[in-house]
Amino acid sequence: MTKTTVDKVWEIVQIARNIKRPTAQVLIKYLIDDFIELHGDRLYADDSCFIGGIGLLNNMPISVIGQEKGLSTNEKIKRNFGMGHPEGYHKALRLMRQAEKFNRPILFVIDTPGAYPGIGAEERGQAMAIAVNLAEMISLKVPMISVVLGEGGSGGALGIGVSDEVWMFENATYSILSPEGFASILYKDASLARQAASDMKITAQDLYRYKIIDRIIPEAKDGLHNDPEYSFNILKNELIEKYYELRQKNIADILALRYKKYRNIGIYEES
Amino acid sequence: MNNIFEDRKAKVETYKKDIRGKKEKLFKVDIPEGLFVKCEKCNEHIFREDLSTNHYVCLKCRSHFRISARERIKMITDIDSFYELFSNLKTLNPLNFPNYEEKIKQYQVQTNELDAFISGVATLGGEMVAIGVMDSFFMMGSMGSVVGEKVTRLVEYATEKRLPLVIFAASGGARMQEGIFSLMQMAKTSAVCQHHNEAGLLYISVLTNPTTGGVAASFASLGDIIIAEKGALIGFAGQRVIKQTIGEELPENFQTAEFQFKKGFVDMVVDRKDLKKTLVKLLQLHKKAELR
Numbered sequence: 401m402t403k404t405t406v407d408k409v410w411e412i413v414q415i416a417r418n419i420k421r422p423t424a425q426v427l428i429k430y431l432i433d434d435f436i437e438l439h440g441d442r443l444y445a446d447d448s449c450f451i452g453g454i455g456l457l458n459n460m461p462i463s464v465i466g467q468e469k470g471l472s473t474n475e476k477i478k479r480n481f482g483m484g485h486p487e488g489y490h491k492a493l494r495l496m497r498q499a500e501k502f503n504r505p506i507l508f509v510i511d512t513p514g515a516y517p518g519i520g521a522e523e524r525g526q527a528m529a530i531a532v533n534l535a536e537m538i539s540l541k542v543p544m545i546s547v548v549l550g551e552g553g554s555g556g557a558l559g560i561g562v563s564d565e566v567w568m569f570e571n572a573t574y575s576i577l578s579p580e581g582f583a584s585i586l587y588k589d590a591s592l593a594r595q596a597a598s599d600m601k602i603t604a605q606d607l608y609r610y611k612i613i614d615r616i617i618p619e620a621k622d623g624l625h626n627d628p629e630y631s632f633n634i635l636k637n638e639l640i641e642k643y644y645e646l647r648q649k650n651i652a653d654i655l656a657l658r659y660k661k662y663r664n665i666g667i668y669e670e671s
Numbered sequence: 672m673n674n675i676f677e678d679r680k681a682k683v684e685t686y687k688k689d690i691r692g693k694k695e696k697l698f699k700v701d702i703p704e705g706l707f708v709k710c711e712k713c714n715e716h717i718f719r720e721d722l723s724t725n726h727y728v729c730l731k732c733r734s735h736f737r738i739s740a741r742e743r744i745k746m747i748t749d750i751d752s753f754y755e756l757f758s759n760l761k762t763l764n765p766l767n768f769p770n771y772e773e774k775i776k777q778y779q780v781q782t783n784e785l786d787a788f789i790s791g792v793a794t795l796g797g798e799m800v801a802i803g804v805m806d807s808f809f810m811m812g813s814m815g816s817v818v819g820e821k822v823t824r825l826v827e828y829a830t831e832k833r834l835p836l837v838i839f840a841a842s843g844g845a846r847m848q849e850g851i852f853s854l855m856q857m858a859k860t861s862a863v864c865q866h867h868n869e870a871g872l873l874y875i876s877v878l879t880n881p882t883t884g885g886v887a888a889s890f891a892s893l894g895d896i897i898i899a900e901k902g903a904l905i906g907f908a909g910q911r912v913i914k915q916t917i918g919e920e921l922p923e924n925f926q927t928a929e930f931q932f933k934k935g936f937v938d939m940v941v942d943r944k945d946l947k948k949t950l951v952k953l954l955q956l957h958k959k960a961e962l963r
Contacts, residue, residue, distance in 0.1 A: 517908030517916050522926060525936050527883075527907035531892035534861035539869065555857060555888045555907075562858050576845055576854045576885075581912070586847055600850050601766050610765075612851050662862050663823065665855040666816035667765035 409598040413579060415571040416550045420625040422632075423482075424451055424466030424509040427549060430632040431507075431639070432457055432464055438498075440491060444524065447488030449480050449512070452495040454504065458640045463499035465492045465560055466509030469550070482551075483516035486529035489559050493533055500542050505643050508546040508560040513578060515556030530559040537562035538659060543646035545639065547617070548572040548604075564646060564658050566612070567638075568604040569631065570619040574612070575602035612665065682780065710734055726943045735902045735943050737880055739782065740789045740806035743839055747947050748793035748802065755791040757824045762786050762817045764848075771848040774810070782809045786817040787842070790825040792834070796951030798958060801829035805841040807881065812842035814886055815849040819856025822890055826863040835873040835954055840891035844884020857889035864893040873957045875950060878905050878928070878937065892936075896953060899928035899937040900946065906931075 403411075415421070428435055428451065435455035440446040452465045469482035492508075499506045515526055537544070537560075544563035552561070552574030568574060577585070579597035584590040607613045617635050620627030646654060707716045712734035722728075726746060727736040738746070744753050762785070764771045779785060787809035793802050803825045805812040814822075822838070829836040845853035867874055876894025878887075880903040887907055899905060906926035914921060924930050928940045941949050 515907065517913045519913065519917065519921065519925070522906050522908065522913070523934055525934065527887035528892045528936055530888040530907070531857075531861060531890070534858050534889055535865040535868070535893055538858075538862040538865050554854060555885055558854060558857055562862075574851060576847060576850050582847060599766070599768060602851070607851060610851065612855060659862055659866070662855065662858045665852065665859055666820050667763050667849075667852055668816045668820055669761040669763050671759045671761060 406594055406598040409603060410594045412571050412603050413573055413597050415619075415623040416573045418623060418625055421550050422624055422628045423471060424468045424511055424549060425471070426628065427509055427547075427632060427635075428453075428455070428464055428466060430628070431636050432462065433459075435464070438495060441487045441494055443487065443490055445485075445487040447485050447491055448478055449482055449484045449516075450488040450491050452491060454499075457507070457636070457643070460640075460643065461502075461504050462643075463495055463504045463506045464509070465495050465506065466549075467512040467557075467560070469511055480516060482512040483514060484512060484556055484559070485516055485518075485521045486524040486526050489515075489526075489529035489533050492560050493536060496537065496540055500540055503542060505543040505647070506540075506545075506563075507639065508544065508563060510546055510548045510552050510557045510561055510574075511550040512553045512556045513551050514553035515559065530555045533559045534562055538662065539655060541651050541655070543643055543654060544658075545642060547635065548574050548613070553578060562658075562662065564654060564661075565614045565642060567615040567617060567635075568607065568613050569617045569624060570604055571623050572604055573597075573602040574604075574607055575600055708736075710736075728943050733901070733942065735880065735900060737807055737841070739808050740784070740787075740804040740839075740841075743804045743879075744789065744791075744793070744802070746943075747837075747839075747950065748795060749797065753791055753793040753802070755789065756828065757790050757821050758785070760785070760817045760820055762815060765816065765852050766848070766850050768848040768850075774848070778809050782806060784809055786821075787812045787814070788818040788821045790821050792828075795837070795947065795954060798951065798954040799834060800837050800954065801825050801832070801834045802837045802839075804839040805886070807841040807843075807879075810846065811881075812840075812886070813844060813846035813853070814842060814856050814860075815846035815853050816856065818846070819853070819859050822856075822860045823863045826860070826867050826890075830863075830867045830870050830872065833870070833872060835875070835957065836867060837875045837877065837950060838890065838894075839877045839879055840882040840886050841879045842883070842886035842891075843881060844886055854885065857885045860890040861893060864890050868893070868895075873954075875953060877946070877950075878931075879903050881905070883907065883909065883926075897937045898946070898949065899931055899940045901928060901940055901942045903928045905937070 432455035437453040451468045470476035470479035546561045546563040548568040579593040583592040583596035604616045710729040713732035715731040790803040877898045879900040
């Protein structure tokens with residue numbers, strides 16, 4: 401039996417969410433030497449959904465900020481399944497400013513179903529926290545690359561996703577909403593998530609075609625969890641090359657290009 | 672001249688073809704036909720004319736009715752001072768999403784607008800401003816490529832002409848049918864606001880009912896001064912989603928303008944009748960600082 405597009409896209413969604421899929425901490429461990437984790441947003445709390453710290457990428461000091469879903473069940477609960485609170489976005493911003501001060505490039509690892517929809521999150525300004533990150537990131541004076549590792553869920557992903565380049569793993573997804581949420585809003589039926597996933601155009605290939613992302617990191621057959629080293633090696637080499645290239649440029653040029661990248665997204669007709 | 676008539680003729684044709692006889696499918700606007708209007712909050716029957724002379728606010732309970740972007744512009748700007756800009760942008764269907772074009776067409780006929788954002792320049796109490804207003808009657812004011820682009824052009828225009836910026840948000844969030852393109856409008860509009868900000872210019876963001884999702888999490892939250900209109904629903908996640916996630920009831924007044932004020936996210940909560948004079952005062956104050 402041949403697979404339809406709907407089947408193929410749904411397979412990717414499942415791979416992106418696979419509990420065996422390596423998370424941000426695994427990626428950091430593989431790519432970054434001497435990683436030192438830093439904690440807290442200096443305002444309210446330490447959101448354990450976000451891992452942030454400094455280390456070396458091929459001997460280059462770098463700041464890394466990633467969304468962490470957790471490996472064991474207990475850790476997943478502790479990390480709130482990668483769904484950040486405002487303090488997580490504040491912590492990310494604090495570490496971005498620190499990176500800027502010490503002129504360190506930044507690597508963002510995106511892996512979240514979305515920013516957490518809860519009472520506390522609203523009370524502490526989830527919308528404001530994300531908005532401020534979007535605005536600040538556009539003029540942060542260091543080279544930045546965001547990599548979507550698993551799920552790129554909506555504004556929660558974008559909150560650390562405004563960079564000079566955005567890359568995606570082959571079986572990662574990046575979308576405005578979960579296929580389930582989308583189906584329940586637009587088709588009034590959450591069980592149509594399979595169809596929604598395909599209609600929404602959330603795969604790396606689609607987003608590359610739309611020029612929303614700049615590069616796709618290939619994965620082993622049936623997904624990253626089958627051979628993480630293969631993909632992480634490729635990622636590491638490409639990152640080293642890209643940061644080297646970015647660091648040769650004047651920061652004003654980098655910022656102008658970053659602005660242009662986002663400024664020009666949108667499809668409409670002008671009469 | 673001919674074009675206007677051709678346009679109108681085309682619109683009437685579309686109306687005949689797409690809308691007539693399908694009325695039950697269209698969503699209800701807040702202000703029904705008839706001589707009297709019932710307030711949804713307190714059930715008071717209000718004489719229609721009284722409602723319009725009272726800023727569409729219930730005379731009894733002061734609940735604020737939702738109003739269209741045009742009505743808002745009329746209410747806020749000085750008479751005949753509004754000059755519309757960037758009205759030539761039309762919505763396409765970037766993802767080839769099923770039935771999206773038809774839906775857009777329906778709302779265009781219903782609201783007589785091309786999409787959910789109106790932008791231009793106007794004077795407020797004699798002060799020149801770049802002004803943008805979202806229309807919650809057009810697909811719940813959702814932000815797709817056209818809304819994002821118009822916001823962006825307006826803010827760029829304000830930055831270039833060194834004008835203060837006033838934007839009235841009224842939106843359920845990003846427009847689902849444009850998928851990732853809608854999501855990216857959050858980054859785009861925030862980026863352009865940041866440039867306006869770095870140019871040292873004033874941005875007053877007015878959050879009206881509702882301001883949620885991707886619009887709350889982008890340009891609407893980036894004002895130097897943030898005003899919430901009385902009674903507005905303001906927040907990130909939808910209440911149904913939060914309830915489902917946490918499995919409990921939400922506290923009273925959750926995500927209201929008053930809630931946001933208490934939590935420190937807006938500078939003030941203003942009754943609609945006082946909005947214009949509040950804006951004018953703020954604009955004049957900033958102008959004085961500039962002249963000094």
